[in-house]
Amino acid sequence: MSVPKIFEGGYTPVKLSKLLLSCVLIIVLLIPLAACGQKDNLTKVTVGEVTHSLFYAPLYVASSEGFFKDEGLDVNIKPTWGGDKTMTALLSDGIDIGLVGSETSIYVYAQGTRDPIINFAQLTQTDGTFLVSRKAVENFSWQDLKGSTFLGQRKGGMPQMVGEFVLKNHGIDPQKDLKLIQNIDFANIANAFASGTGDYVQLFEPTASIFEKEGKGHIVASFGKESGLVPYTSFMSKQSFIKNNKETVEKFTRAIYRAQQWVDSHSAKEIAASIKSQFKDTPADISETVIARYKEQGSYATNPILDEKEWANLQNIMKESGELPKEVDYKTLVNTKIANSVSK
Structure with a gap:
């Protein structure tokens, strides 16, 4: 029985199997490298x-x-x-x-x-902030803020500007009708409220919902709904x-x-x-x-x-x-x- 040409020159079936296995391994190794190249x-x-x-x-x-x-x-x-x-x-x-x-x-x-x-x-x-009250409030009215201590956002930022805009639309003068606190860094506002500062606070999510779940505060209004697009x-x-x-x-x-x-x-x-x-x-x-x-x-x-x-x-x-x-x-x-x- 003659040996097929593919096996000539010393390529026995065993050697061919090893060669094919080597080729497969090389291809497998090259796939991740190709992926890295695509990412690059x-x-x-x-x-x-x-x-x-x-x-x-x-x-x-x-x-x-x-x-x-x-x-x-x-x-x-x-x-x-x-x-x-x-x-x-x-x-x-x-x-x-x-x-x-x-x-x-x-x-x-x-x-x-x-x-x-x-x-x-x-x-x-x-706007993405919400008004959070320290105490549960039934039938909330924006007029409830008069005479309260309001922990607001950093002066000059959108949250603060929207907050004051909404208060004014409800007939509240932020500088006269309540005690407005704006000297606390953004990252520390939530902690300040949790520690007892303020009757109301303007908070982003998920902090507002977390406070509500933990009983630290109650969401009573949305600044986003009040301020428009x-x-x-x-x-x-x-x-x-x-x-x-x-x-x-x-x-x-x-x-x-x-x-x-x-x-x-x-x-x-x-x-x-x-x-x-x-x-x-x-x-x-x-x-x-x-x-x-x-x-x-x-x-x-x-x-x-x-x-x-x-x-x-x-x-x-x-x-x-x-x-x-x-x-x-x-x-x-x-x-x-x-x-x-x-x-x-």
Whole structure:
């Protein structure tokens, strides 16, 4: 019986088997390397978020559901802890994109800059804070705050401005009708209230719901429902970055829009499960409660378009609080071309 040509030259069936096994091993080893190479081909984008909150659920959904990766982006999200620090990081190129209140772009512009900060995509469209009372209150009325000690937010920030705006709309003068405390750092406000400071406090979630669950306070009103639509937190970047990285910004905005639509069409339980890894220390029931509350009051924008009416409301709130340095035209600091394009 003649030996097939494939076995000629010393290649016995045993040797061929070893050769084939070696080839398989080489292929198996090369697969992870190929995957690493694909990841390296992703465009890296660093996003600085003003704080880490369930209020920004669509951002985390864009990551957890793979929408950023689908667009060829490797997005690194890191907290920058405060509007001023977020702007500093953005202006110094420490981050590419900032997620922060739109009022910060007005502050920077008013100080004078050749490379203004441009709002290109909106994430939340209402205030995200709630009024928490130390004592249970039946049939709450905003007039109950008169004569009380109110633990508010940092002066000049959106929470504080919206808070005062809402109080004034209910006929309450924040400076005369109550004792207003605003000298406590954002990160310590909840602890101050828990320690006994104030009759009422303005809190973000999930702290407000956690306090309610633990009996430390009672949610009696929503500042988001009271203040109307406003560009509370938006994605923004330097004008030069948007100009030089138009495709990247467009891909980023498209991923955010997909996430906004996903959040709008899924339940609070599904959303909480999707972003669970971002909030490991928050009980699942609290996450679901918070997300359901934000969905119910329309806090999550369903598209990234920041419209002119919202911009006008923002400046009106700033003006009422005495924090608007100058009127800024909508088109000067808002770019909706990309948001409009990806939303079609």
